Amino acid sequence: MPKPDKREEILCSALHLIAEHGFHGAPMAMIAERAGVGAGTIYRYFENKDVLINEMYKELEKRLTAYLLEGYAVEQPLRDRFLHLSTAVLRYCITNPIHFKYLEQFHNSPYGVAHRRDKFLGKSVQRDLYCELFEQGVTQGTIKNLPMVVLCSLAFGPLIFIARDHILGFVTLDDKLINNIISACWDSLKS
Amino acid sequence: MPKPDKREEILCSALHLIAEHGFHGAPMAMIAERAGVGAGTIYRYFENKDVLINEMYKELEKRLTAYLLEGYAVEQPLRDRFLHLSTAVLRYCITNPIHFKYLEQFHNSPYGVAHRRDKFLGKSVQRDLYCELFEQGVTQGTIKNLPMVVLCSLAFGPLIFIARDHILGFVTLDDKLINNIISACWDSLKS
DNA sequence: TCCTCCGGAATGAACGTTCATTCAGTATTA
DNA sequence: TAATACTGAATGAACGTTCATTCCGGAGGA
Known part of the structure:
Protein backbone atom coordinates (compact mmCIF):
# COMPACT_ATOMS: atom_id res chain seq x y z
CA MET A 1 0.00 0.00 0.00
CA GLU A 47 7.89 7.70 -14.53
CA ASN A 48 11.23 9.49 -14.80
CA LYS A 49 13.06 12.64 -13.76
CA ASP A 50 11.42 14.81 -16.40
CA VAL A 51 7.98 13.86 -15.17
CA LEU A 52 9.00 14.59 -11.59
CA ILE A 53 10.28 18.02 -12.59
CA ASN A 54 7.12 18.87 -14.49
CA GLU A 55 4.83 17.63 -11.73
CA MET A 56 6.70 19.79 -9.25
CA TYR A 57 6.21 22.76 -11.51
CA LYS A 58 2.47 22.17 -11.83
CA GLU A 59 2.23 21.98 -8.06
CA LEU A 60 3.95 25.33 -7.60
CA GLU A 61 1.88 27.00 -10.29
CA LYS A 62 -1.26 25.82 -8.54
CA ARG A 63 -0.13 27.27 -5.23
CA LEU A 64 0.88 30.59 -6.71
CA THR A 65 -2.45 30.93 -8.49
CA ALA A 66 -4.33 30.16 -5.30
CA TYR A 67 -2.31 32.82 -3.50
CA LEU A 68 -3.01 35.42 -6.20
CA LEU A 69 -6.74 34.77 -6.11
CA GLU A 70 -6.94 35.22 -2.33
CA GLY A 71 -9.04 38.33 -1.84
CA TYR A 72 -9.05 39.16 -5.55
CA ALA A 73 -12.30 40.81 -6.59
CA VAL A 74 -13.09 41.36 -10.28
CA GLU A 75 -15.42 44.21 -9.41
CA GLN A 76 -12.67 46.35 -7.89
CA PRO A 77 -11.23 49.27 -9.88
CA LEU A 78 -8.56 48.39 -12.40
CA ARG A 79 -5.68 49.96 -10.52
CA ASP A 80 -6.61 48.27 -7.26
CA ARG A 81 -6.73 44.91 -8.93
CA PHE A 82 -3.34 45.54 -10.49
CA LEU A 83 -1.90 46.51 -7.14
CA HIS A 84 -3.42 43.43 -5.53
CA LEU A 85 -2.00 41.03 -8.11
CA SER A 86 1.45 42.58 -8.26
CA THR A 87 1.81 42.82 -4.51
CA ALA A 88 0.72 39.21 -4.23
CA VAL A 89 3.26 38.08 -6.85
CA LEU A 90 6.09 39.90 -5.14
CA ARG A 91 5.09 38.80 -1.66
CA TYR A 92 4.76 35.19 -2.74
CA CYS A 93 8.19 35.22 -4.32
CA ILE A 94 10.02 36.70 -1.40
CA THR A 95 8.25 34.69 1.27
CA ASN A 96 8.80 31.48 -0.69
CA PRO A 97 12.31 31.95 -2.04
CA ILE A 98 12.68 28.22 -2.62
CA HIS A 99 9.59 28.18 -4.81
CA PHE A 100 10.81 31.26 -6.63
CA LYS A 101 14.20 29.74 -7.33
CA TYR A 102 12.63 26.55 -8.62
CA LEU A 103 10.29 28.46 -10.91
CA GLU A 104 13.21 30.50 -12.26
CA GLN A 105 15.25 27.38 -12.93
CA PHE A 106 12.28 25.89 -14.70
CA HIS A 107 11.52 28.90 -16.88
CA ASN A 108 15.16 29.32 -17.87
CA SER A 109 15.56 25.80 -19.16
CA PRO A 110 14.35 23.70 -22.05
CA TYR A 111 11.47 22.61 -19.80
CA GLY A 112 10.25 26.18 -19.51
CA VAL A 113 10.49 26.94 -23.22
CA ALA A 114 8.65 23.74 -24.09
CA HIS A 115 6.04 24.64 -21.50
CA ARG A 116 5.55 28.15 -22.90
CA ARG A 117 5.24 26.85 -26.44
CA ASP A 118 2.68 24.27 -25.39
CA LYS A 119 0.56 26.89 -23.71
CA PHE A 120 0.70 29.16 -26.78
CA LEU A 121 2.42 32.37 -25.89
CA GLY A 122 3.00 31.27 -22.33
CA LYS A 123 -0.53 31.80 -21.18
CA SER A 124 -0.76 30.59 -17.62
CA VAL A 125 -3.58 31.29 -15.21
CA GLN A 126 -1.49 34.07 -13.67
CA ARG A 127 -0.85 35.70 -16.97
CA ASP A 128 -4.50 35.30 -17.92
CA LEU A 129 -5.51 37.32 -14.88
CA TYR A 130 -3.21 40.10 -16.00
CA CYS A 131 -4.29 39.89 -19.61
CA GLU A 132 -7.93 40.30 -18.68
CA LEU A 133 -6.98 43.33 -16.64
CA PHE A 134 -4.90 44.87 -19.40
CA GLU A 135 -7.53 44.31 -22.07
CA GLN A 136 -10.08 46.19 -20.00
CA GLY A 137 -7.56 48.94 -19.29
CA VAL A 138 -6.68 49.37 -22.94
CA THR A 139 -10.35 49.46 -23.96
CA GLN A 140 -11.27 52.11 -21.42
CA GLY A 141 -8.12 54.11 -22.19
CA THR A 142 -6.58 53.80 -18.72
CA ILE A 143 -3.65 51.72 -19.95
CA LYS A 144 -1.27 52.36 -22.85
CA ASN A 145 -2.34 50.78 -26.11
CA LEU A 146 0.54 48.32 -26.50
CA PRO A 147 0.63 44.62 -27.37
CA MET A 148 -0.30 42.31 -24.51
CA VAL A 149 3.18 40.77 -24.28
CA VAL A 150 4.69 44.23 -23.91
CA LEU A 151 2.33 45.13 -21.10
CA CYS A 152 3.15 41.84 -19.40
CA SER A 153 6.86 42.54 -19.70
CA LEU A 154 6.44 45.99 -18.19
CA ALA A 155 4.49 44.49 -15.28
CA PHE A 156 6.41 41.27 -14.64
CA GLY A 157 9.95 42.21 -15.61
CA PRO A 158 10.72 44.52 -12.70
CA LEU A 159 8.94 42.26 -10.22
CA ILE A 160 10.97 39.20 -11.10
CA PHE A 161 14.24 41.13 -11.22
CA ILE A 162 13.73 42.77 -7.87
CA ALA A 163 12.54 39.54 -6.26
CA ARG A 164 15.77 37.90 -7.38
CA ASP A 165 17.84 40.73 -5.95
CA HIS A 166 15.97 40.53 -2.66
CA ILE A 167 16.54 36.80 -2.39
CA LEU A 168 20.22 37.15 -3.25
CA GLY A 169 20.46 39.74 -0.49
CA PHE A 170 21.26 42.71 -2.74
CA VAL A 171 18.31 44.66 -1.37
CA THR A 172 15.77 44.26 1.43
CA LEU A 173 12.18 44.82 0.44
CA ASP A 174 9.74 46.14 3.05
CA ASP A 175 6.09 47.09 2.64
CA LYS A 176 6.85 50.68 1.79
CA LEU A 177 9.41 49.79 -0.87
CA ILE A 178 7.11 47.18 -2.37
CA ASN A 179 4.37 49.78 -2.71
CA ASN A 180 6.76 52.21 -4.35
CA ILE A 181 7.95 49.61 -6.83
CA ILE A 182 4.48 48.53 -7.85
CA SER A 183 3.35 52.09 -8.10
CA ALA A 184 6.31 52.72 -10.43
CA CYS A 185 5.26 49.75 -12.56
CA TRP A 186 1.80 51.20 -12.81
CA ASP A 187 3.32 54.47 -14.02
CA SER A 188 4.84 52.61 -16.92
CA LEU A 189 1.49 51.07 -17.85
CA LYS A 190 -1.00 53.92 -17.45
CA SER A 191 -1.66 56.21 -20.39
CA MET B 1 52.79 27.85 -34.56
CA GLU B 47 42.10 24.84 -19.20
CA ASN B 48 38.65 23.26 -18.87
CA LYS B 49 35.00 23.75 -19.75
CA ASP B 50 34.39 26.27 -16.97
CA VAL B 51 37.19 28.48 -18.23
CA LEU B 52 35.86 28.25 -21.77
CA ILE B 53 32.40 29.28 -20.60
CA ASN B 54 33.72 32.24 -18.62
CA GLU B 55 36.01 33.42 -21.42
CA MET B 56 33.07 33.36 -23.81
CA TYR B 57 31.08 35.45 -21.37
CA LYS B 58 33.83 38.05 -21.02
CA GLU B 59 34.00 38.31 -24.79
CA LEU B 60 30.28 38.99 -25.10
CA GLU B 61 30.29 41.51 -22.27
CA LYS B 62 33.06 43.39 -24.01
CA ARG B 63 31.14 43.53 -27.27
CA LEU B 64 27.93 44.66 -25.61
CA THR B 65 29.73 47.42 -23.74
CA ALA B 66 31.37 48.64 -26.93
CA TYR B 67 27.99 48.73 -28.61
CA LEU B 68 26.42 50.71 -25.74
CA LEU B 69 29.19 53.28 -25.77
CA GLU B 70 28.85 53.93 -29.51
CA GLY B 71 27.63 57.50 -29.76
CA TYR B 72 27.07 57.80 -26.02
CA ALA B 73 27.76 61.33 -24.79
CA VAL B 74 27.90 62.09 -21.07
CA GLU B 75 27.04 65.72 -21.70
CA GLN B 76 23.62 64.91 -23.17
CA PRO B 77 20.49 65.40 -21.05
CA LEU B 78 19.64 62.59 -18.67
CA ARG B 79 16.59 61.37 -20.53
CA ASP B 80 18.41 61.27 -23.86
CA ARG B 81 21.20 59.23 -22.37
CA PHE B 82 18.69 56.83 -20.88
CA LEU B 83 16.95 56.46 -24.22
CA HIS B 84 20.28 55.90 -25.96
CA LEU B 85 21.40 53.17 -23.57
CA SER B 86 18.09 51.36 -23.42
CA THR B 87 17.57 51.43 -27.15
CA ALA B 88 21.08 50.11 -27.61
CA VAL B 89 20.53 47.27 -25.12
CA LEU B 90 17.31 46.22 -26.79
CA ARG B 91 18.71 46.53 -30.30
CA TYR B 92 21.81 44.55 -29.42
CA CYS B 93 19.74 41.76 -27.90
CA ILE B 94 17.37 41.34 -30.79
CA THR B 95 19.97 41.67 -33.53
CA ASN B 96 22.24 39.19 -31.75
CA PRO B 97 19.78 36.61 -30.46
CA ILE B 98 22.53 34.04 -30.07
CA HIS B 99 24.50 36.36 -27.82
CA PHE B 100 21.37 37.18 -25.87
CA LYS B 101 20.54 33.53 -25.31
CA TYR B 102 24.07 32.79 -24.16
CA LEU B 103 24.04 35.71 -21.74
CA GLU B 104 20.70 34.56 -20.34
CA GLN B 105 21.97 31.02 -19.85
CA PHE B 106 25.01 32.40 -18.11
CA HIS B 107 23.15 34.72 -15.78
CA ASN B 108 20.65 32.03 -14.80
CA SER B 109 23.25 29.54 -13.71
CA PRO B 110 25.76 29.10 -10.92
CA TYR B 111 28.29 30.85 -13.19
CA GLY B 112 26.16 33.96 -13.27
CA VAL B 113 25.52 34.05 -9.54
CA ALA B 114 29.20 33.57 -8.81
CA HIS B 115 29.99 36.31 -11.28
CA ARG B 116 27.51 38.72 -9.70
CA ARG B 117 28.84 38.01 -6.22
CA ASP B 118 32.41 38.57 -7.36
CA LYS B 119 31.53 41.91 -8.86
CA PHE B 120 29.68 42.96 -5.68
CA LEU B 121 26.04 43.51 -6.50
CA GLY B 122 26.53 42.59 -10.11
CA LYS B 123 28.23 45.79 -11.11
CA SER B 124 29.26 45.42 -14.71
CA VAL B 125 30.30 48.22 -17.01
CA GLN B 126 26.79 48.29 -18.43
CA ARG B 127 25.21 48.57 -15.03
CA ASP B 128 27.74 51.19 -14.03
CA LEU B 129 26.65 53.38 -16.90
CA TYR B 130 23.07 53.15 -15.69
CA CYS B 131 24.02 53.68 -12.05
CA GLU B 132 25.86 56.88 -12.86
CA LEU B 133 22.81 58.06 -14.77
CA PHE B 134 20.41 57.18 -11.98
CA GLU B 135 22.51 58.79 -9.28
CA GLN B 136 22.51 62.06 -11.15
CA GLY B 137 18.80 61.77 -11.78
CA VAL B 138 18.00 61.12 -8.14
CA THR B 139 20.19 64.03 -7.02
CA GLN B 140 18.57 66.50 -9.37
CA GLY B 141 15.10 65.16 -8.57
CA THR B 142 14.32 63.91 -12.09
CA ILE B 143 14.23 60.28 -11.07
CA LYS B 144 12.35 58.61 -8.21
CA ASN B 145 14.35 58.34 -5.01
CA LEU B 146 14.57 54.53 -4.84
CA PRO B 147 17.50 52.18 -4.18
CA MET B 148 19.80 51.69 -7.13
CA VAL B 149 18.92 48.00 -7.56
CA VAL B 150 15.25 48.90 -7.77
CA LEU B 151 15.88 51.48 -10.47
CA CYS B 152 17.96 48.93 -12.37
CA SER B 153 15.16 46.38 -12.13
CA LEU B 154 12.65 48.90 -13.44
CA ALA B 155 14.92 49.71 -16.35
CA PHE B 156 16.30 46.26 -17.23
CA GLY B 157 13.44 43.96 -16.31
CA PRO B 158 11.06 44.92 -19.10
CA LEU B 159 13.87 45.10 -21.66
CA ILE B 160 15.08 41.58 -21.01
CA PHE B 161 11.57 40.15 -20.87
CA ILE B 162 10.49 41.72 -24.11
CA ALA B 163 13.73 40.82 -25.86
CA ARG B 164 13.12 37.20 -24.90
CA ASP B 165 9.57 37.33 -26.24
CA HIS B 166 10.77 38.87 -29.47
CA ILE B 167 13.39 36.17 -29.96
CA LEU B 168 10.90 33.41 -29.18
CA GLY B 169 8.63 34.93 -31.80
CA PHE B 170 5.84 35.97 -29.44
CA VAL B 171 6.04 39.59 -30.60
CA THR B 172 7.82 41.51 -33.36
CA LEU B 173 9.57 44.65 -32.26
CA ASP B 174 9.91 47.53 -34.70
CA ASP B 175 11.39 50.99 -34.16
CA LYS B 176 8.08 52.51 -33.12
CA LEU B 177 7.32 49.79 -30.59
CA ILE B 178 10.83 49.97 -29.17
CA ASN B 179 10.43 53.69 -28.62
CA ASN B 180 7.10 53.15 -26.91
CA ILE B 181 8.52 50.50 -24.61
CA ILE B 182 11.51 52.55 -23.56
CA SER B 183 9.36 55.60 -23.07
CA ALA B 184 7.14 53.49 -20.80
CA CYS B 185 10.19 52.42 -18.81
CA TRP B 186 11.13 56.04 -18.40
CA ASP B 187 7.65 56.73 -17.04
CA SER B 188 8.29 54.22 -14.29
CA LEU B 189 11.57 55.93 -13.36
CA LYS B 190 10.80 59.65 -13.54
CA SER B 191 9.48 61.39 -10.45
C1' DT C 1 67.90 21.81 -54.31
C1' DC C 2 66.92 17.87 -51.75
C1' DC C 3 66.79 15.24 -47.65
C1' DT C 4 66.64 14.57 -42.63
C1' DC C 5 65.58 15.94 -38.27
C1' DC C 6 62.99 18.06 -34.62
C1' DG C 7 59.67 20.77 -31.66
C1' DG C 8 55.30 21.38 -30.59
C1' DA C 9 50.40 21.63 -32.33
C1' DA C 10 46.75 18.56 -33.08
C1' DT C 11 44.43 14.33 -32.55
C1' DG C 12 40.91 10.99 -30.83
C1' DA C 13 40.70 6.53 -28.42
C1' DA C 14 40.63 5.46 -23.78
C1' DC C 15 39.82 6.43 -18.84
C1' DG C 16 37.46 7.33 -14.69
C1' DT C 17 33.48 9.34 -13.00
C1' DT C 18 28.70 10.47 -12.61
C1' DC C 19 24.11 9.76 -13.35
C1' DA C 20 19.27 8.00 -14.46
C1' DT C 21 17.21 3.90 -14.48
C1' DT C 22 16.40 -1.14 -13.57
C1' DC C 23 15.51 -5.32 -11.10
C1' DA C 24 16.25 -9.16 -8.02
C1' DG C 25 15.51 -9.60 -3.54
C1' DT C 26 13.41 -8.06 1.11
C1' DA C 27 9.97 -6.04 4.09
C1' DT C 28 5.30 -4.92 5.01
C1' DT C 29 0.59 -5.27 4.94
C1' DA C 30 -4.03 -7.53 4.47
C1' DT D 1 0.29 -16.77 2.57
C1' DA D 2 -0.26 -13.77 -1.24
C1' DA D 3 0.29 -9.43 -2.91
C1' DT D 4 2.31 -5.28 -3.05
C1' DA D 5 5.64 -1.63 -1.57
C1' DC D 6 10.24 -0.76 -1.03
C1' DT D 7 15.23 -1.09 -1.39
C1' DG D 8 19.92 -0.15 -3.09
C1' DA D 9 23.48 -2.59 -5.68
C1' DA D 10 24.05 -3.23 -10.47
C1' DT D 11 23.89 -1.43 -15.21
C1' DG D 12 25.13 1.01 -19.11
C1' DA D 13 25.16 5.41 -21.37
C1' DA D 14 27.22 9.92 -21.46
C1' DC D 15 30.39 13.09 -20.08
C1' DG D 16 34.89 15.87 -19.17
C1' DT D 17 39.46 15.18 -19.41
C1' DT D 18 44.01 12.91 -20.49
C1' DC D 19 47.90 11.32 -23.08
C1' DA D 20 50.43 8.35 -26.36
C1' DT D 21 50.70 9.09 -30.92
C1' DT D 22 50.54 11.48 -35.46
C1' DC D 23 51.24 15.35 -38.25
C1' DC D 24 53.33 19.52 -40.04
C1' DG D 25 56.55 22.92 -41.35
C1' DG D 26 60.89 25.09 -40.76
C1' DA D 27 66.06 24.54 -39.80
C1' DG D 28 70.26 22.82 -41.21
C1' DG D 29 73.51 19.88 -43.58
C1' DA D 30 75.18 18.18 -48.03
Missing part, protein backbone atom coordinates in the same frame (compact mmCIF):
# COMPACT_ATOMS: atom_id res chain seq x y z
CA PRO A 2 1.71 3.21 -1.14
CA LYS A 3 1.90 5.85 1.54
CA PRO A 4 0.72 8.94 -0.25
CA ASP A 5 2.96 11.20 1.80
CA LYS A 6 6.01 9.49 0.35
CA ARG A 7 5.19 11.23 -2.89
CA GLU A 8 5.13 14.50 -0.99
CA GLU A 9 8.48 13.77 0.60
CA ILE A 10 10.02 13.14 -2.81
CA LEU A 11 8.56 16.32 -4.29
CA CYS A 12 9.68 18.38 -1.32
CA SER A 13 13.18 16.95 -1.48
CA ALA A 14 13.39 17.60 -5.22
CA LEU A 15 12.11 21.15 -4.75
CA HIS A 16 14.81 22.05 -2.27
CA LEU A 17 17.70 20.35 -4.01
CA ILE A 18 16.82 21.65 -7.46
CA ALA A 19 16.13 25.18 -6.23
CA GLU A 20 19.49 25.23 -4.51
CA HIS A 21 21.71 23.32 -6.92
CA GLY A 22 19.89 23.29 -10.24
CA PHE A 23 18.53 20.34 -12.20
CA HIS A 24 21.97 18.93 -12.86
CA GLY A 25 23.14 19.38 -9.30
CA ALA A 26 20.31 17.29 -7.94
CA PRO A 27 20.83 13.63 -8.88
CA MET A 28 18.02 11.19 -8.30
CA ALA A 29 20.11 9.40 -5.68
CA MET A 30 20.43 12.60 -3.69
CA ILE A 31 16.73 13.39 -4.01
CA ALA A 32 15.97 9.89 -2.75
CA GLU A 33 18.31 10.20 0.20
CA ARG A 34 16.95 13.57 1.34
CA ALA A 35 13.43 12.17 1.02
CA GLY A 36 14.41 9.15 3.09
CA VAL A 37 13.48 6.62 0.43
CA GLY A 38 15.34 4.22 -1.81
CA ALA A 39 16.41 5.41 -5.24
CA GLY A 40 14.05 3.00 -6.92
CA THR A 41 11.03 4.18 -4.94
CA ILE A 42 10.93 7.48 -6.82
CA TYR A 43 10.08 5.50 -9.95
CA ARG A 44 7.00 4.08 -8.32
CA TYR A 45 5.60 7.62 -8.14
CA PHE A 46 7.16 9.31 -11.18
CA PRO B 2 49.21 27.98 -33.19
CA LYS B 3 46.66 29.39 -35.56
CA PRO B 4 44.95 31.99 -33.45
CA ASP B 5 41.67 31.59 -35.31
CA LYS B 6 41.31 28.06 -33.94
CA ARG B 7 40.56 29.62 -30.60
CA GLU B 8 37.93 31.73 -32.33
CA GLU B 9 36.42 28.67 -33.97
CA ILE B 10 36.10 26.94 -30.63
CA LEU B 11 34.51 29.98 -28.97
CA CYS B 12 32.10 30.45 -31.84
CA SER B 13 31.10 26.81 -31.79
CA ALA B 14 30.58 26.88 -28.03
CA LEU B 15 28.54 30.07 -28.29
CA HIS B 16 26.09 28.59 -30.76
CA LEU B 17 25.73 25.19 -29.14
CA ILE B 18 25.37 26.53 -25.61
CA ALA B 19 22.96 29.29 -26.65
CA GLU B 20 20.80 26.72 -28.41
CA HIS B 21 21.04 23.70 -26.10
CA GLY B 22 22.30 24.98 -22.76
CA PHE B 23 25.54 24.19 -20.95
CA HIS B 24 24.60 20.58 -20.40
CA GLY B 25 23.34 20.07 -23.93
CA ALA B 26 26.70 21.08 -25.37
CA PRO B 27 29.30 18.40 -24.61
CA MET B 28 32.92 19.18 -25.30
CA ALA B 29 32.96 16.52 -28.01
CA MET B 30 30.16 18.32 -29.84
CA ILE B 31 31.81 21.71 -29.46
CA ALA B 32 35.00 20.23 -30.89
CA GLU B 33 33.21 18.67 -33.85
CA ARG B 34 31.36 21.86 -34.80
CA ALA B 35 34.62 23.79 -34.53
CA GLY B 36 36.34 21.25 -36.78
CA VAL B 37 39.02 20.35 -34.24
CA GLY B 38 39.87 17.33 -32.15
CA ALA B 39 38.40 17.02 -28.68
CA GLY B 40 41.79 17.39 -27.08
CA THR B 41 42.59 20.56 -28.98
CA ILE B 42 40.13 22.59 -26.94
CA TYR B 43 42.31 21.95 -23.90
CA ARG B 44 45.28 23.58 -25.59
CA TYR B 45 43.34 26.85 -25.56
CA PHE B 46 41.17 26.52 -22.44
